[in-house]
Amino acid sequence: MFSIASSELVQIFRNRLVLVTSLIVPVAVSALFVRQHETFADLGSLGYIAAIVMFTVAAFGLYATAVTTLASRRQNLFLKRLRSTAAADSTILAGLLLPPTAIAVVQVSAIMTALAMVAGEPTNIALLVLATVATLAMMIGLALATAGLTNSPEHAQVTTLPVTLGVIAVASWVGITGTEELTLLKRLLPGGAATELTMNAWNGGTAVADSLLLLAPTLGWVAIAVALATRLFRWEPRR
Amino acid sequence: MSTTPVIDVDRLNLTYGDFHAVKDLSFQVRHGELYALLGTNGAGKTSTLEIIEGHRAPTSGTVRVLGRSPRDRRAVRPRMGVMLQESGFSPDLTVRESVRLIGRLTRRTDDVDRVLDLVDLTSRAGRRVSQLSGGEKRRLDFATAVYGTPQVLFLDEPTTGLDIQSRDALWATVDRIREDGTTIVLTTHYLEEAQQRADRIGLMHQGTLHREGTVSELTRALPAVIRFSLAPSAPRPPLQAVVDGDGKALVETFHLQKDLHLLLGWAQEHAVELPDLEAGPTRLDDVFRTLGTASHRGN
Numbered sequence: 354m355f356s357i358a359s360s361e362l363v364q365i366f367r368n369r370l371v372l373v374t375s376l377i378v379p380v381a382v383s384a385l386f387v388r389q390h391e392t393f394a395d396l397g398s399l400g401y402i403a404a405i406v407m408f409t410v411a412a413f414g415l416y417a418t419a420v421t422t423l424a425s426r427r428q429n430l431f432l433k434r435l436r437s438t439a440a441a442d443s444t445i446l447a448g449l450l451l452p453p454t455a456i457a458v459v460q461v462s463a464i465m466t467a468l469a470m471v472a473g474e475p476t477n478i479a480l481l482v483l484a485t486v487a488t489l490a491m492m493i494g495l496a497l498a499t500a501g502l503t504n505s506p507e508h509a510q511v512t513t514l515p516v517t518l519g520v521i522a523v524a525s526w527v528g529i530t531g532t533e534e535l536t537l538l539k540r541l542l543p544g545g546a547a548t549e550l551t552m553n554a555w556n557g558g559t560a561v562a563d564s565l566l567l568l569a570p571t572l573g574w575v576a577i578a579v580a581l582a583t584r585l586f587r588w589e590p591r592r
Numbered sequence: 593m594s595t596t597p598v599i600d601v602d603r604l605n606l607t608y609g610d611f612h613a614v615k616d617l618s619f620q621v622r623h624g625e626l627y628a629l630l631g632t633n634g635a636g637k638t639s640t641l642e643i644i645e646g647h648r649a650p651t652s653g654t655v656r657v658l659g660r661s662p663r664d665r666r667a668v669r670p671r672m673g674v675m676l677q678e679s680g681f682s683p684d685l686t687v688r689e690s691v692r693l694i695g696r697l698t699r700r701t702d703d704v705d706r707v708l709d710l711v712d713l714t715s716r717a718g719r720r721v722s723q724l725s726g727g728e729k730r731r732l733d734f735a736t737a738v739y740g741t742p743q744v745l746f747l748d749e750p751t752t753g754l755d756i757q758s759r760d761a762l763w764a765t766v767d768r769i770r771e772d773g774t775t776i777v778l779t780t781h782y783l784e785e786a787q788q789r790a791d792r793i794g795l796m797h798q799g800t801l802h803r804e805g806t807v808s809e810l811t812r813a814l815p816a817v818i819r820f821s822l823a824p825s826a827p828r829p830p831l832q833a834v835v836d837g838d839g840k841a842l843v844e845t846f847h848l849q850k851d852l853h854l855l856l857g858w859a860q861e862h863a864v865e866l867p868d869l870e871a872g873p874t875r876l877d878d879v880f881r882t883l884g885t886a887s888h889r890g891n
Contacts (some may be wrong), residue, residue, distance in 0.1 A: 436696075438697035
């Protein structure tokens with residue numbers, strides 16, 4: 354797994370397009386939110402900034418990069434090549450997804466640390482970590498499912514839009530308007546419960562047990578995404 | 593030496609929707625053999641090869657490679673080298689990185705520099721795959737297949753796009769690997785390669801094994817050929833010859849040695865020049881041509 358992961362990391366750093374979309378764009382957007390945190394905190398709360406930063410990295414960094422990478426590796430038959438070795442399918446996928454996931458973890462940690470330094474620390478760090486892990490898992494699952502519907506890296510620019518824009522919209526909606534109204538709908542939408550959990554973790558004021566229940570919809574989305582992925586994911590291009 | 597076949601294909605079937613790509617195919621490849629799987633376009637070779645390599649599951653039937661199911665990658669792949677028909681290397685990795693990565697994933701051990709040297713890519717080691725020519729990519733593919741000298745080697749169109757020198761070098765390497773007892777399965781469109789090198793040939797047509805045997809077994813069924821040119825003024829030759837408008841004569845015979853002797857004796861006796869004289873057994877090409885016409889008649 355690590356030999357695939359390290360070669361994948363080399364490839365990410367050699368490909369400028371992927372480097373810009375996966376590294377620079379999410380960091381730039383997040384930096385803007387951190388810099389303008391007072392404005393955005395007025396609009397929602399500091400927890401909302403944390404959530405939107407997390408989803409920006411998870412959607413534009415991790416998710417879009419993972420879909421683009423998988424489509425590209427399939428299109429040029431690199432996946433088939435890896436499968437002609439002794440490596441198991443799970444090892445291959447883990448190796449391919451490890452670098453973008455690690456990059457996303459580093460980015461989210463760095464940006465949240467920056468936010469904590471300029472605006473004050475979160476109330477419950479453990480809960481925040483849990484929310485981040487659940488969100489990243491959901492996005493990886495969705496990436497595997499989306500990759501099944503994506504024929505080429507160019508095609509990924511279109512196929513990733515519903516999820517990237519969707520989760521950002523849900524995070525903003527939940528983050529700005531809260532979950533007092535339309536509670537069930539907002540929590541069940543992908544990213545809704547994760548946003549609320551992140552806000553609770555950062556802002557405090559909610560019982561931890563209540564917050565933990567919010568993990569359920571996110572984990573449900575992980576399960577749905579994985580189920581979709583097992584049906585949709587393909588290792589070789591369509592002929 | 594073990595008598596269990598290295599590859600055992602038994603009543604293999606593969607269907608895509610309504611299309612029956614492989615029909616009740618059975619054959620075996622013995623230890624140390626070079627078996628060429630040949631066939632017309634769309635005969636089902638690639639599908640068959642993909643099932644044997646473990647890339648695809650059959651609709652029915654069984655395949656055993658080294659006594660195991662080829663789907664059992666962990667057990668079979670470390671002993672199997674695969675040269676795919678299409679490259680499948682990442683354009684952003686260098687030649688050395690590609691060989692090291694794929695080599696390591698086969699779980700065989702070898703020295704990357706030795707393998708690069710074997711395929712004459714040492715001078716390209718630091719180049720990105722995207723900068724390689726088509727022939728260099730084929731050699732890279734070959735390098736990853738022979739990494740660690742596997743017990744079974746699959747060569748799918750190995751010499752397509754290679755120049756003569758690279759082709760000779762590749763076959764020289766294959767010959768050396770065979771000395772270590774490696775079993776080889778080959779597909780190729782260059783029939784003379786199969787004719788020269790295969791111990792046995794399986795000839796696929798429309799999803800079935802149309803014929804199987806050694807080159808001479810396959811060609812024996814067809815007549816040998818004598819060709820020569822004949823001046824208009826020359827007397828009639830002693831053999832049943834078809835002469836076209838340009839004076840090119842063709843004799844088909846099952847008794848090549850006797851008829852050739854007869855022809856040469858007659859030419860000597862009558863002082864007849866036979867320019868462009870050629871004589872030889874039927875080539876594999878001709879076996880292929882009869883395949884095509886047989887199926888056309890069938891259609």
